[in-house]
Amino acid sequence: MKNINLIFGLFLLIFLLPGCDSKPVIGLLMDTIERERWAKDRDLFVEKVEELGGSVIVKVADSDASVQFQQALELFNEGIDALVIIPVDKTVAAGIVKTAKKSHIPVLAYDRLIWDCDLDFYISTDNIQIGEKQAEYLTKTKPEGNYVLIGGPTKDNNSVQLYLGWMNVLQPLVDKGDIKLLSNSFVDEWEPEKGYEVIKGLLDAGEQIDAIIAGNDALASGAIEALHEHDMDGEVLIAGQDADINAIRNIVFGNQTITVYKPLESMAFNAAAAAVKLAKGKNPTDNMSFTVNNGHQLVPAILLEGQVVNKQNVRMTVISEGFVAEQEVFE
Template structure:
């Protein structure tokens, strides 16, 4: 009997020791890595999880929501500890969350909020504030005239957040008659071609365009391409976000007015730190006082601030912080 007890105790100690040393397995579901911004997110997140003693499985859906759902199923069946999602489609992603929660897997929504779901944590920039920064800068430079608003896909909650930020600034000027929004549409994809087609239609209808606010730098590029065909590149103000290298070059050339630089290292750090903590059964953050209503619950969240980048402060922002190298800009 004593021998059995001793054997059981040894086995229990072994199991406890093994459990304590098991590496947290984190699943990262990504929409795309076609834009360099998302490559930076991926690399920073993976590096930080590795530094914290975990490991990451990354799956990229190439902007296909059904593919992302299947990738999530594979990760869940493989027994990951925490799932981090950059959703292609927030409605489909809500189904992924439901599936993960049935297996008691915590879920972090990264950059894009997954609405109407039981997510555990949300890490992003303050997208309403980003929208306000974009509109504030352009209306300060050009407080009157015709504006075009190019929103992102309606499958992405950020598109609505940005729009709210734009209108917080624009609506008083619209009400005064100083600004006229000649076109405001949402595109189907975060792709330059979608914005190009929308912008071309506006210009072909004969509208004068004084400023364009686009949901991100890819859409800003599409708008710039259309403006260039009509001899208006550099004449109309253009705002985007993400600080893509193409946007930085456009700003240097005078074809884009501003972009918004997001603190990607900090976003990835906070998400990775939260994921590893949750894999160990801990709270995702020491400060759980801030929450976001996603339509289902109040979700603990971290929202970071973006920063305006223009021709005058490129060296003081994205270059000095190592986000882009100066030689990249002038290649």
């Protein structure tokens, strides 16, 4: 009888203990879903994690770094197995990573690198390359003239990466005197009004602008609004990023020159696969050799390539791939 009770007790213990096949719970900390693309990232990521047998708890910080830190603590208390962060602030988020490590929770940075911490994984696009694509496209069309650069907030590492890409292309032309940088600054938020303020200030001061390179489509849309107020629709070359629906419409109607389309589906799916592996204690970096330096260590990484979208290829890119619907663009 004692042997039967012992066997039953062992069976019950094994049954109750979480095993390798238990459903992994992934925490997803987001900066915002106010911008169109981030809602798509969220939906794609959750979809893929669920396909892989996991579940996702999503928390959105509304661009407040302190709120995001508190949300991380809430997720740790809820018992997540891995954490994915789209950081509000690359430095504040390092504290989240350090706290997660104390609880042995692996962390993946999504689209924005987190600095100076023991990060497990990073997935994004090659943002230096995206900056180069933006600048190369505009300079081929307008190799001489007055350029304006509107960088995003420096708390987002991508802003700096994009700027490096811009200057890789522009600096030789600036040195030759072919291009003059009328304004070369970073704003404090990824919001349209910030792009509007930069361009409105220059136009009100009587400056002639030939081309604008913006860190994202929201900043570009603000610049377009300022140009519209000065009856300059379609007169200035403008490059943005993210392939927002309004940006695609602006391109079709001739008010924006290009945007850069990030492969969100591939990025979200790769992040989901890596997060589920991390949650199960597996190494997501098998057969990978690419790394990115975050100031503390070389972080295993996947960097995908962005694609330029212009008026000529809009149907062959974002529409054919289902990123935006044709009726949304040509309504």
